[in-house]
Amino acid sequence: MLKNSLTTRALTLALLLAAGTAHADLVVTTDGARLTGTITLIDKGTIHLDTPYAGKLKIKQEQVASFETESPVTVRLQSGTVMSGPVESTGDGKLKIKSEDGVLETNTARVVASWGPEAEDPEVVRNRREWQYDASVDITGKTGNTEKFNMGASLKAKLKGPNDSLSFYAEYEQGEEEGNKTDDRAAGGMAYESFFSKHLGWYVRSELEMDNIDNIKMRSTSAAGMSYRLINKDHQTLVARSGLGYRYTAYDNDKEDESSPTLDFGLAHTYQFMDDIYMTNDLTYVPSLDDFANYRVVHDSGVEIPVGSGNNWKIRMGVKNEYESQPANDNKLDTSYYTKMIYSWR
Incomplete structure (x- = not known):
C-alpha cells in the first residue's frame, strides 16, 4: 500500500x-x-x-x-x-x-x-507624445547647538515625443540658520526643443528668477539656437546647445540694473544604469556679449533611484553649482547638496 x-x-x-x-x-x-x-x-x-x-x-x-x-x-x-x-x-x-x-x-x-x-x-x-509630471520636496533641519531649517519644493511637467519635448517648471527654496534667512529663492521657466534630423535641431527657452539673499529682484533670461544630438541611445543621450539670448537683471541693492544680449551654451546628458536608475547632468554657460567677463554658469548633476516596487516614488541625490562672475554680493559661487523625494505620474 x-x-x-x-x-x-x-x-x-x-x-x-x-x-x-x-x-x-x-x-x-x-x-x-x-x-x-x-x-x-x-x-x-x-x-x-x-x-x-x-x-x-x-x-x-x-x-x-x-x-x-x-x-x-x-x-x-x-x-x-x-x-x-x-x-x-x-x-x-x-x-x-x-x-x-x-x-x-x-x-x-x-x-x-x-x-x-x-x-x-x-x-x-515610443512615438507617442506623453505628459510626465514630477513633484518633489526637500526638507532638512538641525536643532541643538545650531538651529537650521531648509525647505525646497518643485513641480515639473514635460510633454515628450521621440524628437521633441516641451517642459515647464516652478521651484521655491527657503532656509534659515540661527534666525537668519540663508535661502529665499523662486524660479520658473519653460523650454522647447525639436530635432528635424538625426543630429540637428533647435531650441528656445525662457526663465524668471527672484533671489532675496543674492539681492536679485528679478532676473529674466531668454535664449534660442541650435541643438546638436551627439549621442542618442536607449541608455544614454548627450545634447549640446548653442545660441543667442537676452538677460535682464534688476537688483534690490545699489547695484545698477543690467540688460544685455548674451551667448547661450549648454550640455545635457542622461545615462541609464539599470531599468529604473538614471543619472542626469546639465550645464549652462551664459556670457554677456557686451562684456565676456560678465557670465553665469549653472551646473546640476544627480542620480534618481526608485523607491518601492512601483515607478511613482523616487529619490534624487545630487549637487548644484551656480557661479556668477559679477554678483550683487560678495558670494560668487553657490553650491548646494540635495536629496529630494519625487513623486512622478503620467
Missing part, C-alpha cells in the same frame, strides 16, 4: 510538472539551449522572457534559433505585416503564425516586434 501511494504521488507530481512545461513559451538559442517561460515582448532585437526559475531574461534575437508561444501574440514582421495568433516553431528557424484568417509562414530573423494581447506595439508607444 505504501509503495503504491508513493508511486501515485510521484506520477501526479510528474504530470503536474509536465503540464506546467507544456503551457510555457519556448525559446531555443543557437547553441541549443531551451528556455521556457512567458515571452512578454520582442523589441529592438531583444526577446524578453519571464521565467519562474531565473526571473526576467533578455535574450538577443541574433542568438535565438527559434521560439514558440502557447497563447496568441501579435507579431510584426520586417515587411510591416502584422498578424495575431500562437507562434509555432517548425525547425531550422522557421515559424508558423496561426490566426483566424489562416497560417503565415516566416522565420525568426524577420520578426521585428511581438507583444501580448493587452499590450501595444512598442514602436507606437
Whole structure:
C-alpha cells in the first residue's frame, strides 16, 4: 500500500510538472539551449522572457534559433505585416503564425516586434507624445547647538515625443540658520526643443528668477539656437546647445540694473544604469556679449533611484553649482547638496 501511494504521488507530481512545461513559451538559442517561460515582448532585437526559475531574461534575437508561444501574440514582421495568433516553431528557424484568417509562414530573423494581447506595439508607444509630471520636496533641519531649517519644493511637467519635448517648471527654496534667512529663492521657466534630423535641431527657452539673499529682484533670461544630438541611445543621450539670448537683471541693492544680449551654451546628458536608475547632468554657460567677463554658469548633476516596487516614488541625490562672475554680493559661487523625494505620474 505504501509503495503504491508513493508511486501515485510521484506520477501526479510528474504530470503536474509536465503540464506546467507544456503551457510555457519556448525559446531555443543557437547553441541549443531551451528556455521556457512567458515571452512578454520582442523589441529592438531583444526577446524578453519571464521565467519562474531565473526571473526576467533578455535574450538577443541574433542568438535565438527559434521560439514558440502557447497563447496568441501579435507579431510584426520586417515587411510591416502584422498578424495575431500562437507562434509555432517548425525547425531550422522557421515559424508558423496561426490566426483566424489562416497560417503565415516566416522565420525568426524577420520578426521585428511581438507583444501580448493587452499590450501595444512598442514602436507606437515610443512615438507617442506623453505628459510626465514630477513633484518633489526637500526638507532638512538641525536643532541643538545650531538651529537650521531648509525647505525646497518643485513641480515639473514635460510633454515628450521621440524628437521633441516641451517642459515647464516652478521651484521655491527657503532656509534659515540661527534666525537668519540663508535661502529665499523662486524660479520658473519653460523650454522647447525639436530635432528635424538625426543630429540637428533647435531650441528656445525662457526663465524668471527672484533671489532675496543674492539681492536679485528679478532676473529674466531668454535664449534660442541650435541643438546638436551627439549621442542618442536607449541608455544614454548627450545634447549640446548653442545660441543667442537676452538677460535682464534688476537688483534690490545699489547695484545698477543690467540688460544685455548674451551667448547661450549648454550640455545635457542622461545615462541609464539599470531599468529604473538614471543619472542626469546639465550645464549652462551664459556670457554677456557686451562684456565676456560678465557670465553665469549653472551646473546640476544627480542620480534618481526608485523607491518601492512601483515607478511613482523616487529619490534624487545630487549637487548644484551656480557661479556668477559679477554678483550683487560678495558670494560668487553657490553650491548646494540635495536629496529630494519625487513623486512622478503620467
